[in-house]
Amino acid sequence: MEDMQTIYGFKLKYNKAWRSREQALMAVRGTVEESYGKLSSYLFMLLNQRFQVLSSSIVRRCQFFKHKIRSQLLIAIALDANEQLFPVAFGVVDSENNNSWTYFMQQFKVAIGLVSDLVFVSDRHSSIVNALSAVFPEAHHATCTYHIKMNIVAKFKTDNCHDEFDMASRAYTVPKFHQHFNKIKTKDSRIVAYLEEIGMERWSRAFFPGFRYN
Known part of the structure; x- marks a missing residue:
């Protein structure tokens, strides 16, 4: 809005500026629906890869997706051998609650198998605490x-x-x-x-x- 006012002397309303921004993002990145449509092929490629998971994992929660598709991203991150952050698993859920975190942890356990001395580091969200207690009772849980x-x-x-x-x-x-x-x-x-x-x-x-x- 400020750029339009400064460069062209045109006062652009907020709604029109927002719609213009959305059109520009879709032109560059494609639509959200198209991105979701690529998930199945991306997951297929992941299934054909081999990963070595470290003993210490960080569990983080991300913000709500600020778009018409309202959902949240749950992600588990580990440190690799070079102490760089390495994404191990992620899931898109409707909301952050006991069911969504428990399901995520169950699938995460299937993916990594049995890992000794496993440590989770997260914020203090009660659903993460409950899910870890149910799915990884032997793991240690620290607060970020x-x-x-x-x-x-x-x-x-x-x-x-x-x-x-x-x-x-x-x-x-x-x-x-x-x-x-x-x-x-x-x-x-x-x-x-x-x-x-x-x-x-x-x-x-x-x-x-x-x-x-x-």
Whole structure:
């Protein structure tokens, strides 16, 4: 809208600008319906590939698809041998709930088979917790420290303890953990209570019972 006003001196209404943008995207990428129509052939190609899955996996949730096809993308990502993010599995579902996450985990288990010392790292969404308990009861489940920091900012309107939290979460020993965690105690007791409520074993390397990725 600003470009049209600046270049051509024409005041474009929002709805017309949006429709023009959609037409341009479809011209470049094709329609959403066409993209969905290619999924079957893409899945066929995946079935003919061979992958080696690592022992540690990250489970993430993505945002809603902002389009007329309302759905969500569930995806599992692992670290490869070069410590680069490697997508292992994904699923498109109507909404994020217990049924969709449980189904995703069931299919994920079929895909990777039995993996020892399996670790999942996710946000604190209750449906992920429930699905992992039902499908991967032997796996360890950690909480993503990035999500914790974002939640602290949203909940307490501050990032004053981010450095101390990072150092505490990455500490290898319990004494080192307390060295950094005590600094948070001197700054903001609210954040301390929030972190304790999550559970140290969920986000601290020193207390985590499994092998957590770096």
